[in-house]
Amino acid sequence: MRYIADHDFHFHSTISPCCHDENQTPENILKCAKENGLKKICLTNHLWDENVKSPVEWHPKQRFSSISSVLPLPQDDEVEFLFGAEADMDYEYTVGVSEESLAKLDFIVIPTTHLHLAGHTVREKIQTPEEAAKYWVIRLEELLKKDLPWHKTGIAHLTCNHIMKGRAPEVIKLLDDKVLYNLFEKCSEKGVGIELNMKTLNLSQEEKAIVLRPYFIAKDCGCKFYLGSDSHKIEALKNSKENFEDIITSLDLKESDKFLIGK
Numbered sequence: 001m002r003y004i005a006d007h008d009f010h011f012h013s014t015i016s017p018c019c020h021d022e023n024q025t026p027e028n029i030l031k032c033a034k035e036n037g038l039k040k041i042c043l044t045n046h047l048w049d050e051n052v053k054s055p056v057e058w059h060p061k062q063r064f065s066s067i068s069s070v071l072p073l074p075q076d077d078e079v080e081f082l083f084g085a086e087a088d089m090d091y092e093y094t095v096g097v098s099e100e101s102l103a104k105l106d107f108i109v110i111p112t113t114h115l116h117l118a119g120h121t122v123r124e125k126i127q128t129p130e131e132a133a134k135y136w137v138i139r140l141e142e143l144l145k146k147d148l149p150w151h152k153t154g155i156a157h158l159t160c161n162h163i164m165k166g167r168a169p170e171v172i173k174l175l176d177d178k179v180l181y182n183l184f185e186k187c188s189e190k191g192v193g194i195e196l197n198m199k200t201l202n203l204s205q206e207e208k209a210i211v212l213r214p215y216f217i218a219k220d221c222g223c224k225f226y227l228g229s230d231s232h233k234i235e236a237l238k239n240s241k242e243n244f245e246d247i248i249t250s251l252d253l254k255e256s257d258k259f260l261i262g263k
Helices: 026-035 064-070 099-104 129-143 168-173 177-190 205-220 234-238 240-251
Strands: 040-047 080-087 107-111 153-156 193-196 224-227
Touching (some): 026 080, 040 064, 064 080, 064 099, 129 168, 129 177, 168 205, 177 205, 193 205, 193 240, 224 240, 234 240
Parallel strands (some): 040 080, 080 107, 107 153, 193 224
């Protein structure tokens, strides 16, 4: 059975400091999810837990006390609305969420590819695709060493533009197949979800092949996938369903490939 685009497990509201759309409220997000025929959604505002030490100064709106101010989330008979977070990993490979906060979250997404945040996720600005490819691998390796509740954890946007602005395809092409197989075999063993949110609709066939290669390898390793729009604007949320369907078609995904939170 074809993979059904019935969820979105990664998007932001105005609580996230990078979300500037005043219409991106939980109420409007829920309404949009219903219009898109989604059955389960998860709010994942940026988090750096105030109870986790870091050499980095993170935005005060990223504290757990801040992101939990949205509770209780609006609910609907047709759509289950979960409370999650997008927790970063600093340049010392510390993940910004405490065990206490983890227990209160339905789901957590962790990006290993925020390579644009010099002084936060990497010590210094990355200068070359080769350097970006090195840290792409290192940061994913380090994350997979953590003791996390993998059954409710996702790895966010592995092929996003944050890898290296305007040069992400160059970086992805440098990732060795054997290295990717090794990493995704570990992901499969742990049962962590792999996020699908890359924009494929307007890509050429050559560009699409570059972007999709890591996901084909992840699929070959038995990884499970979830959909995440990473929306910061209500219009992007409304338009996400078409892109989800294109990703599903491109990867030939079945319902058996779906990551189910908590399963």
